[in-house]
Amino acid sequence: MSIxxxxxxxxxxxxxxxxxxxxxxxxxxxxSDFLNGEPILREKPFRQLIADHDWAVFSGQYVAIQIxxxxxxxxxxxxxxxxxLEPYALGICLGDQATALDMAYEKALAKLSVEDYSExxxxxxxxxxxxxxxxxxxRLMEVLQPHANRIAYGEACSSVPLYKR
Numbered sequence: 001m002s003i004x005x006x007x008x009x010x011x012x013x014x015x016x017x018x019x020x021x022x023x024x025x026x027x028x029x030x031x032s033d034f035l036n037g038e039p040i041l042r043e044k045p046f047r048q049l050i051a052d053h054d055w056a057v058f059s060g061q062y063v064a065i066q067i068x069x070x071x072x073x074x075x076x077x078x079x080x081x082x083x084x085l086e087p088y089a090l091g092i093c094l095g096d097q098a099t100a101l102d103m104a105y106e107k108a109l110a111k112l113s114v115e116d117y118s119e120x121x122x123x124x125x126x127x128x129x130x131x132x133x134x135x136x137x138x139r140l141m142e143v144l145q146p147h148a149n150r151i152a153y154g155e156a157c158s159s160v161p162l163y164k165r
Contacts, residue, residue: 020108064100
């Protein structure tokens with residue numbers, strides 16, 4: 001009598017949402033760092049400081065531009081900062097590290113090759129490292145459901161059925 005791995009033979013595809021952003025780097029640029037310690041933006045020194053900065057350090061990263069609540073900056077300041085980051089960063093947003101991570105997930109979901117999951121039985125891994133935002137699971141369901149045969153949540157040994165064509 002031989003042991004049969006029924007999970008391996010089932011054709012199930014396990015999808016771990018954490019892999020979507022596995023190799024990314026998220027950084028935060030504080031606009032305050034370019035204000036010379038003042039609470040208000042002065043255009044000429046601001047422009048000079050950002051022109052002199054080495055923006056290449058953000059190559060291949062997702063970047064959040066952060067504005068301290070105690071600073072007064074015009075809206076164009078974040079746009080100017082973005083113009084310097086754009087040649088290097090994979091994505092730029094206004095917010096914090098979590099906002100940039102959300103942007104990275106959204107871009108990864110938009111690039112997901114749904115054809116690979118066409119008419120397949122998928123288990124969306126539920127025991128990730130805990131860093132996957134809840135909204136990613138909702139968006140993943142929305143992206144995969146039109147293509148999948150079945151979708152469940154959890155692990156192959158213990159899953160919750162979510163969708164069946």
